[in-house]
Amino acid sequence: MISPRLILAEIARVLTGVVLIVSGLLKAIDPVGSALKIGEYLAPVLDERWAWSSLITLTLSFVLCAGEFLLGAFLLMGIYRRLSARLSVAFFAGMTLISLYSLLADPVSDCGCFGDAIHLTPLETLLKNLLLLPLSYLVLRDARGLRHLYSRRERWLPAVLAVVGIVVFMERNYRHLPLVDFRPYRVGTNLGEAIAEEDSTLQARLLASTRYLYERGGVTKAFTPENLPDSSWHFVRVQDGEDATYRAKYDFAPMDSLGNVCSEALLTDPGVTLLLLAPHWSRASEGSIDEINELYTQSLSMGYRFYGVTASSAEEIAAWRYLTGASYPMLHMDATPIRTMIRAYPGLLVLRGGQIIDKRSYVDLPTVEEVTHYLHRLREPGYIAPAPSLARSYLLLAWGILLILGFLRFWARKLHLTLYLKKRIHYPYKRKRSMRKNIVAGNWKMNKTLQEGTAFISELKTALSGKALHCEVIIGAPFIHLASIASLAEGSPIGIAAENCADKAEGAYTGEVSAAMVASAGARYVILGHSERRAYYGEDNAILTEKVRLALANGLTPIFCIGEVKEEREAGKHFQVVEEQLAGTLFSLSPEEFGKVILAYEPVWAIGTGLTATSAQAQEIHAHIRHLLVKKYGEQIANDCSILYGGSCNASNAAELFAQPDVDGGLIGGASLSVEKFLPIIEAFH
Ligand code: PEP
16 A cells, blocks of 8 residues: 555655665766865855965865765665664755855855766756655654565665775766866867857847937837837947856866967867966876876977966976976966866866867876877877776776665565565575464454354365374464364364453453463464454553463463554654554563564455555564564574465465564464455465
């Protein structure tokens, strides 16, 4: 059963999860770009000239990108659901405030939410966050009820892989260049043509906004070129066009030492030009100095142009030359376009005939031995450096595979494909590892006369005789039946249970039946804590604890029921509810006493309603209950405890439910009233 509220939470989970993963990944592709964007936001408090400012922004960039991706991944996989949901609400609340600030104070033109891949204005960003914030709240509200691909025991593995995967991925993009280049200076771009095209677009836009001012009778009016007035108007002047919304993509204007812009010369040169880019030489890495110097020397001998391009001052350039022996000529350019062109400092950008044919971080420069071969390749007609390969991100790949396997397993479970395997794998496992028994117990409730009850037992006895049973069979019957059916069932595999017993040992309690009387009638079990007794007869934790103690003291095995009502399940509180029910009753027992109890998880919304928990839902909460038992009584007792499922269990769903590793059988109401319906449930254990 899945409620509309939970469906809403699932939809919200997918939407927020996907947005978080996409925005995290797009930013993680370019951690340096994300750090620059964070620097723009922090500009009022963080001066980029401070030596450690880039360290701060880079650290924040790693934390933000990885955090966003992990939140999304955890939400989609359904692991650490409550924590991830809480953090995503906090994240979207924070982002909403930042986007509000950005709309009012205008510190950035583009929010940077999706790196350089998708550009949103501050208003669009605010609207996006205002949509995602309530969605993330819907996820939080029902976080516990969300489906999951991995169990509590397994979840550490995808979590570790996701963390390692994203960190390795970001580190790779930081050391080398971004895996995918979303900026205008990507390899393959013909910079000369792109700049010319941009210029003509800008000209056209300016022309379109140019106005001609005319005057008549003291009134001045602006006219477009297509709509000029008649000769009764007098021309006054041209009002130049402007386009404040247009942002130029290319700002490639390197200047030589005399202050002459030399972009034209560089872009029209049919030969090869190597540009070694660094916004500031004082902050550039000295990691590949030998390779750079070798590149320069050999470029000269092959007739290529080679320039350093920087925004550094003359002193910084001199210090770099002194430190590295650099003798290549320097061109001056603003730091911002240099950072747009390349994300590693220093980085190499190669032009041939105005086209960008290669871009490399200093860590990827050819070695001294490879330089000649590399430079020859640059000359080959049509050569463009190949894009970096995704296969290098092995861990990311491994994580992706694990995720796919998780999905496959999830759907296989949905399609019952794993049923066969589970029968083969889990049953021997259960028997080997624990003493717990498979049990099918009936609960007649207030049904059947004495004659009908005895007839049922006779019929069931006959049906079971000679059959190899794979579970224990118990019949829960009204007090009036107990003595007769217990003696009838003697010598058969059928055990008899009472449906209740008093919370007092003996005395003046008219109409009550004590545990001792139940035992004396031949019953060995007693059903306690059933939701109907809790709801209609006000049996609370204190009464139930007393009943359990008396049952145990009289040698009876309690079949103790726990489970949540519909509203609690819809609110995602079912884990909490069963925990509280156990804590308030059975958890006061000693380990030895508890070892004698059978548990029955019975979601109240499924009892007698025809609604059944899915096998995945049952397994999930049974595993949770067992986990609680492990915490309270240790692994052995938890493993030995039989936990039955109850709630509209019948012949058609029993096999799937019982195939779950933590479902050890069923407590059956309606379907235990006729042998015809009850027998196939017992046989589900075959
Ligand atoms: C019950 O009353 O314990 C029960 C599980 O009932 P039903 O099987 O009819 O839902």
